[in-house]
Amino acid sequence: MTTLNHTVESHTVxxxxxxxxxEDQHMWISIPFFIFYVTALLGNSLLIFIILTRSSLHGPMYLFLCMLAGADIVLSTSTVPQALAIFWFDAGEISLDRCITQLFFIHSTYISESGILLVMAFDRYIAICYPLRYTTILTNSLIGKIGVTIFLRSYGTIFPIIFLLKRLTFCKNNIIPHTLCQHIGLAxxxxxNIRVNIWYGLSVLxxxxxxxxxxxxxxxxxxxxxxxxxxxQNARHKAINTCGSHVCIIxxxxxxxxxxxxxxxxxxxIPPHIHILLANICILAPPMLNPIIYGIKTKQIQEQVVHVLFIKHK
Structure with a gap:
């Protein structure tokens, strides 16, 4: 009588x-990826530097913008280097732990950015509806608490996904047709049965x-x-203009x-490669364009950028 071995091996790579x-176009596709990533790193790093070193930009709106720039750097760094390694060196091998780590930072940072955009909307609401109480309501203490709350919400809600994935046995396949790891895409x-993963992911969303x-x-x-x-009418125009950058970023x-x-x-x-390109655009575009949008539409930031990049070196 033959003994059947029911042990199932779980993929770890x-x-x-x-x-x-x-695949034949990977090298060409890598060019915009690289340009977007470098632009995002330089633009957001410059934005953070200017806001933190200029006391005139220590207001609530700019501090929230600084948080957004930091999240943009984390989001793009969590995804683009891995994609470039695949495009340039065909280095698509990734361990299960690295894959889970990547998707943890992608999902949690995305939720962080969403939370920051919400508090920036709240900031614009206070600035327009209660302008005389703006600085007394949005104190540095409250801004700090908001930042901690955003951090705890994003990382706290995504943290259980680590255990939901760790409990699974990955025996179907270990080939992922994508440039990055995603929760349900891996599950x-x-x-x-991944019903718990699906419902938890939907609930978090x-x-x-x-x-x-x-x-x-x-x-x-x-x-x-x-x-x-x-x-x-002048007051209405000015109020609408102060919301312009935020609406563009939203x-x-x-x-x-x-x-x-x-x-x-x-x-x-729609072909699968279109879905993958759209998913990458969701991650690539905001980090690159956010500092550009605020740089163009915000006069104070324009002045400080010109001062740092040009006047300072004369």
Whole structure:
């Protein structure tokens, strides 16, 4: 009688393929990836340096912007170097622990950015609706507490995913057709029931990003109502202008994500490499464009950038 061995080996090493179907174009695709990453690093680092070293920029709006720039650096660094290693050296091998670490930082940082955008909307609401109480409400102490709360919320909600993934046995496949690791993208290679992973991931999304979007929408409804009740057209124009940069960043951050979700849900005829490129755009575009948008639309930052880059070296 033959004895059957029911022991199932779990993969501890996975292979990221990059962008399947476009392997011949990897070198060309790496060029915009590299440019976006370098631009994001330089732009956000310069923004952080200017805000922290200029006392005139130590107001609430700029401190929140500094938090956003820091999150942008973490988000892009968690993803782009791995993608470039695949494109340049075909180095797609990644251990299970590294894969889980990467997706932990990607998801938690994304939630952090969403939380920062929410408090920036709250900042604009206070500035427009209660301008005389702005500095007394948004004190440095409160800003510090908000920063800690955002950090605890993002990392606290994603931390259980580590254990939800560690309990799984990955015996189906170890080839990941992507440039990065994602929670459900990794969990689907498990032989176990991943219903808990799916429901927990959905719950985190609803209680963080979706809730943030709803609260941002409410904030801007209140802001617009306050703007339309202003007696002076000049005052209305000035109030709208102060929200311009934030609105651009909100659209840049949530827009591609919503579009990607819709294409994954309903665009079954769309080639897989398009989905992967869209997922990368969601991560690449905001870190690169955020400092540019604020640099163009915010006069105080423009002046300080010119001072640091040009006047200082004359």
């Amino acid at each position: 996975f292979y990221l393929l990059g962008i399947p179907g476009l 689907k290679y498990a032989c176990n 609803m209680l963080t990003v979706v809730l943030d979007v709803m609260l941002i929408f409410v904030s801007y409804v209140l802001i617009l109502r306050a703007i339309f009740h202003m007696p002076s 659209m840049l951050f949530y827009g591609p994500g919503i579009f990607t979700t819709l294409t994954q849900r309903f665009g079954h005829h």
